[in-house]
Amino acid sequence: MNFTKAMRKKAKLRLALTGPSGSGKTYGALTIAKGLGGKTAVIDTEKGSASLYSNYFNFDVLELDPPFTPERFIQAMNIAQEASYDNLIIDSITHEWNGTGGCLEILDAITSTKYKGNSWSAWNDITPRHNKFINSILRSNMNIIATMRSKTETAQVDKGNGKKGVDKLGMKSEQRDGIEYEFTTVLDLNHETHTASASKDRTGLFSNADFIVINENVGKRLNEWLSDGRSQTEIHLMLFTDSVNQAKNMNELKILFADAYKALKDTPEQTKAQEIYESKKEALEIKEVA
Template sequence: MFQKATRKKAKLRLALIGPSGSGKTFSALELASGLGGKIALIDTERGSGDLYADRFVYDTLQLEPPFTPQKYIQAIKAAEDEGYSVVIIDSLSHAWAGEGGILDIHDNASKASRSGNGYMAWKDVTPQHERIINAILGASVHVIGTIRTKTAYEVVEDERGKKAPKRIGLAPIQRQGMEYEFTCVLDLAVDSHVASASKDRTGMFDGQHFVITERTGEQLLEWLEAGDEPAPKVDQFAEWRAQIKTAPSLEKLIEVWGQMDRDTREALEQDKNDRKDELFREAA
């Protein structure tokens, strides 16, 4: 039944959006340092994440193409298992438009279908993208994701009245609306690295224009820690496994199996088969 709403302590889910050169990686490391604890950086930018090793203390994992959803999910899980406090995903754009990413998967699914209907192919591809989102939202660590924007130029007039081309960012290179899965979304200007919030559930950055520093991470941590203690997190995988192993009937086994996503089914295939054999023997 309904209960009084209370704000719980939470882990950060923050997206940094901007064109190349806007300072997304550096800003992410500043934020992560303010949040505190061990920092893990998932690097899809061919080693560029190591460039700031003289400024910050962090560990990197090089993610090589193909940039499949499963690789991202495994990397996030590995960071959790290895005790990191903050995970930086640099960048999430490769999961969408990189080699082997969602758009490649969709293209291959469209070609493989008899009709060649790209719209229908999204039925199978969308759940794979949603698994990345669920991995981010369900992680037991702070998550900072960087997202590239397409770059364009416009001619602007400076303070002296002279006209010159200025680089600007356009739409994020990710599925439309994905950025709004995050608690906070900060857009970075390419020339000045100034951040502004396009979405901010914290209410801390509304109407502000600022350069991200370690103090920004400290302020976010204060807000995140100000709520009540959350309820203990349920280990869903362990729960599924227990239900499979103790299913009292074949019908219940089928019911439980039908509630799982594909990745969980793959991991528990042997347990399911073992329990099915046991149930057949018990019925004999």
């Protein structure tokens, strides 16, 4: 175990778009993906809704039919990964939770059949399957844009003078509680204006905006933020260089170089590491002779 200097790495997007039906989640996701650039794929659980926009956007689609089990979403994500897409839109992940064959339906089924009505025990079967689905999103090498249906939560409040009223408390996503924590940014779309507000934003790009117009520029700004960091190979090379400078003998140098050579295989940084190794090797050999 070692602590190293913290630095922001180049990252992949984890963006969630939430909103009620008709708020523009699918169109918004495709618009942002276009701004990100690269090849885009869509996992469509909405009966072909994404393909309605095929005249405006260039993308490939996999229309996922029920049952919407976590495993079927994972399989579809793996297919997209193997096909080397840059961006993957999952429209929508609500179905994984409460769609036909989704987690809540599976829970009801195994509660009655396997656990004799004990839903508490049934969660022990459901939670690991759902967590694997979330981990597949988090560990993907693609930019992920996930849409979620949401509904407005309201509460009856005292308006004064004995009058009662209803206040809107905000939008609640139709997914497992806490799903928002898994995303870099969460944009909530307004059904009336088709603009968005950021309920969560680690990028800092949208935190102070009263409303966000969903256009290609949103994708371009996100892409700039994602690219403003060091790649994994750049970080490996930097750490190798620092370690090499502290190597006291050839044995230490060879161990460091073997690790770096493997980590940097088939990259331009591997060639640079070779040059650093040869330079340090020569310096150590001169020191030993002296």
